Amino acid sequence: MTALPEPVTVEEVAAEVTYDLRRAVLRPDGGEITWAGDEDPATFHLAACTSDGVVGVVRFSPAPCRWRPEARAPWQLRGMATEPSMRGAGVGRTLVIDGLARVAARGGDLVWCDARGTAAGFYERMGFAVVTEPFDKPGIGPHVGMLIEVSST
Ligand SMILES: CC(C)(COP(=O)(O)OP(=O)(O)OC[C@H]1O[C@@H](n2cnc3c(N)ncnc32)[C@H](O)[C@@H]1OP(=O)(O)O)[C@@H](O)C(=O)NCCC(=O)NCCS
Structure with a gap:
């Protein structure tokens, strides 16, 4: 893995802070970039930031897991995106590790995603x-x- 070129901080941010990267990375052909649950008070959004601005985003929200219906407090990971020029440098890892810790601190016992x-x-x-x-x-x-x-x- 290439070392991060400069410090990256992870912050909880408002949903709209994540929309530019969602649009550029996840919906380049158009398509909705605001999703149900974005404004739910239980949802949290993370942004990885350098001095250049936002270089990675992800969202975590409480949501039933269809593969583990017995899970006590499942959460969904969604909207994971790293700015293309920063890939392979650990931005995604930093966001996921931080997000999993925040889910655990909120009492979550499982995180799932449609990858x-x-x-x-x-x-x-x-x-x-x-x-x-695969589906x-x-x-x-x-x-x-x-x-x-x-x-x-
Ligand atoms: C997938 C994505 C978020 C990864 O972000 P990233 O910042 O490049 O990831 P990191 O640099 O933190 O990588 C962490 C590790 O995963 C590996 N990795 C990263 N992307 C990978 C991929 N697509 N496939 C396999 N391994 C990958 C890295 O090599 C690194 O490995 P290491 O543990 O040996 O060091 C990024 O490539 C991206 O935005 N892709 C396009 C959007 C997308 O597909 N989002 C997910 C939607 S479900």
């Missing part, structure tokens, strides 16, 4: 496991269900 097939290897590096067969999201492409258990603090 793009191209990003599944990243989530595996973060400790997530694939729990589904398609129209207009976006192949995905797999992934999850990680977290310990409440």
Whole structure:
């Protein structure tokens, strides 16, 4: 992994701070960049920032997990995106580690996501496991269900 060129800080931010990267990275062909739950008070949004501005974003929100209905306090990870010129430098890792700690601090016991097939290897590096067969999201492409258990603090 390439070392981060400069300090990256992670901050909880308002949903709209994440929209530019969502648009550029996750919806380059158009498509909705504001999603149900963005403004839910339980949802939190993280931004990784350098002196150049926001270089990575992600969202965590409480949501039932269809693969682990017995989970006591499941959360969904969504909207994970790193600015292209900063990829492979640890921005995504910093955001996920920080987010998992914040979920644990809020009493969550599991985090799940619909992972793009191209990003599944990243989530595996973060400790997530694939729990589904591949499935398609129209207009976006192949995905797999992934999850990680977290310990409440
Ligand atoms: C997936 C994404 C968020 C990863 O962010 P990143 O900042 O580049 O990730 P990091 O640099 O923190 O990588 C952490 C580790 O995962 C690995 N990794 C990163 N992206 C990977 C990928 N797509 N596949 C496999 N491994 C990957 C890195 O090599 C690094 O490995 P290491 O533990 O050996 O050092 C970024 O590539 C991205 O924004 N992709 C496009 C949008 C997307 O697919 N988002 C996910 C939607 S579900």
